[in-house]
Amino acid sequence: MTKIAWVIDEEKDNVATILSHGVKKGAAIQVETYRKIKEITVQADIPYGHKIAIKPIRKGVKYGLSIGRATQDIEIGQHVHVHNIESMRGRGDFG
Amino acid sequence: MGSFMGYVRPDGTVGARNYLLILSATIYANSVVERVANSLYGAIPITHPLGRSQTKSDLKMTFDILCGMGKNPNVGGVVVIVHFREELCNIHDIAHEISKTGKPVETVNIRAVGGAINAVAEATRKGMHIMRKLSTLTREKAEVSNFILGLNCGTSDTTSGLSSNVALGICSDRFIREGSRSILAELPELMGAEEWLASRAVSPEVVQKIYKAIQSYEERILATGEDIRGSQPTGDNIAGGISTIEEKSLGGAKKSGSAPIQDVIGYGERPGRVPGVYLMYTPGHGSESITGIAAAGAQVLVFSTGGGHTISHPIMPTIKITGNNTSYQLMQDTVDLDLSGILSGTMGIQEAADLIYNEVLEVLSGKMTKSEILKEMTGFAIHRIGISL
Numbered sequence: 001m002t003k004i005a006w007v008i009d010e011e012k013d014n015v016a017t018i019l020s021h022g023v024k025k026g027a028a029i030q031v032e033t034y035r036k037i038k039e040i041t042v043q044a045d046i047p048y049g050h051k052i053a054i055k056p057i058r059k060g061v062k063y064g065l066s067i068g069r070a071t072q073d074i075e076i077g078q079h080v081h082v083h084n085i086e087s088m089r090g091r092g093d094f095g
Numbered sequence: 096m097g098s099f100m101g102y103v104r105p106d107g108t109v110g111a112r113n114y115l116l117i118l119s120a121t122i123y124a125n126s127v128v129e130r131v132a133n134s135l136y137g138a139i140p141i142t143h144p145l146g147r148s149q150t151k152s153d154l155k156m157t158f159d160i161l162c163g164m165g166k167n168p169n170v171g172g173v174v175v176i177v178h179f180r181e182e183l184c185n186i187h188d189i190a191h192e193i194s195k196t197g198k199p200v201e202t203v204n205i206r207a208v209g210g211a212i213n214a215v216a217e218a219t220r221k222g223m224h225i226m227r228k229l230s231t232l233t234r235e236k237a238e239v240s241n242f243i244l245g246l247n248c249g250t251s252d253t254t255s256g257l258s259s260n261v262a263l264g265i266c267s268d269r270f271i272r273e274g275s276r277s278i279l280a281e282l283p284e285l286m287g288a289e290e291w292l293a294s295r296a297v298s299p300e301v302v303q304k305i306y307k308a309i310q311s312y313e314e315r316i317l318a319t320g321e322d323i324r325g326s327q328p329t330g331d332n333i334a335g336g337i338s339t340i341e342e343k344s345l346g347g348a349k350k351s352g353s354a355p356i357q358d359v360i361g362y363g364e365r366p367g368r369v370p371g372v373y374l375m376y377t378p379g380h381g382s383e384s385i386t387g388i389a390a391a392g393a394q395v396l397v398f399s400t401g402g403g404h405t406i407s408h409p410i411m412p413t414i415k416i417t418g419n420n421t422s423y424q425l426m427q428d429t430v431d432l433d434l435s436g437i438l439s440g441t442m443g444i445q446e447a448a449d450l451i452y453n454e455v456l457e458v459l460s461g462k463m464t465k466s467e468i469l470k471e472m473t474g475f476a477i478h479r480i481g482i483s484l
Contacts, residue, residue: 006257008257050336063291065287085338090327092322
């Protein structure tokens with residue numbers, strides 16, 4: 001079966017990766033998370049390969065580890081990308 | 096336990112290939128090197144813009160990498176060519192260092208033999224005599240404990256960290272269980288993955304080395320005044336869904352599997368004898384990174400690419416794998432394995448890992464990669480620390 005959304009570390013991750021084309025705002029998708037299937041209503045058009053929030057986010061977690069900091073509160077079903085999370089590494093603006 | 100058919104060298108290392116290396120010690124010998132290599136069966140040219148007007152630390156790096164090319168088990172013999180007289184990167188020292196392996200090594204100085212035409216003639220003749228000897232060697236059965244697996248990835252996309260890198264990691268773990276060593280490189284692309292790598296280190300000393308090496312690379316980048324955001328992840332990474340350097344790093348680190356990390360080694364430095372993963376200090380620049388891995392003695396490299404990449408090292412067969420079917424279709428001329436079935440649900444992750452494992456053993460034993468057949472030699476470049484003098 002073709003997976004629509006993929007979670008790496010089912011217990012810790014708060015994002016899933018969309019592996020289907022044409023996931024549009026308002027669609028209901030099923031995400032396999034820790035021991036259960038969670039139904040999520042998509043809050044924005046999400047391109048193939050981009051991430052969707054599967055839990056409310058203040059800090060992004062993928063692979064069970066931090067991939068950066070949320071720059072705003074992110075709700076379940078929202079698109080998670082460069083517009084709302086940021087890297088903490090290799091930056092010239094931190095003293 | 097895995098084994099392969101390879102060329103046993105006088106120093107006990109085992110090659111997957113039996114190349115005659117025509118090695119340029121300086122940019123000004125490159126044309127002669129190309130002409131000689133074009134004339135000789137089984138010859139591989141190594142040319143580059145370095146070997147002169149470099150700081151001492153860069154000259155040493157150039158010297159070590161050129162010697163590492165000659166010492167790589169895939170090389171059976173070497174002709175080193177120079178145009179005049181180089182300080183700290185001269186052909187006599189290069190030849191002496193490589194000859195410690197017991198391999199035949201010859202030198203030609205363009206000025207000393209009376210110019211480019213004489214140099215081509217002399218180097219061609221010397222190379223021919225070495226090739227005559229090399230052609231008598233036959234492949235012998237060797238255990239995979241003689242194998243150093245190179246790991247690298249490039250033009251990463253969403254599929255890399257989720258599929259092809261994960262499968263490559265499982266493959267690497269299997270080789271290590273059977274006695275091999277793997278080299279993980281690309282330090283600036285491991286920023287944010289320290290915690291996970293450190294959790295696999297064999298000692299507190301190695302934990303410190305991992306943090307220190309990656310931090311040192313980050314400091315080198317910041318010392319240039321660059322803010323890395325916008326260039327790492329790259330624009331194509333971002334379009335593909337990778338949002339931060341940490342996300343890219345964690346996906347990239349997946350290709351090192353879950354085996355213990357034995358040590359952190361310098362650029363081009365040979366790993367220790369104990370099976371496991373060795374973390375090498377290299378940039379993310381693909382050709383510089385895989386050249387460091389080849390100089391350390393790796394016989395075969397697996398390169399995981401999301402978008403499709405043409406990189407291939409001249410002396411280290413480079414097997415390219417992808418988890419993206421579109422990329423495979425577009426880049427079939429150079430990508431060897433299509434692992435897109437992992438994400439489309441037609442291939443198990445273990446099945447993909449076994450596919451890579453078997454391909455590596457076959458390439459070690461003589462099967463040619465697509466890029467070898469096409470003579471793609473895009474992957475030789477020496478890392479630099481400082482400016483030109």
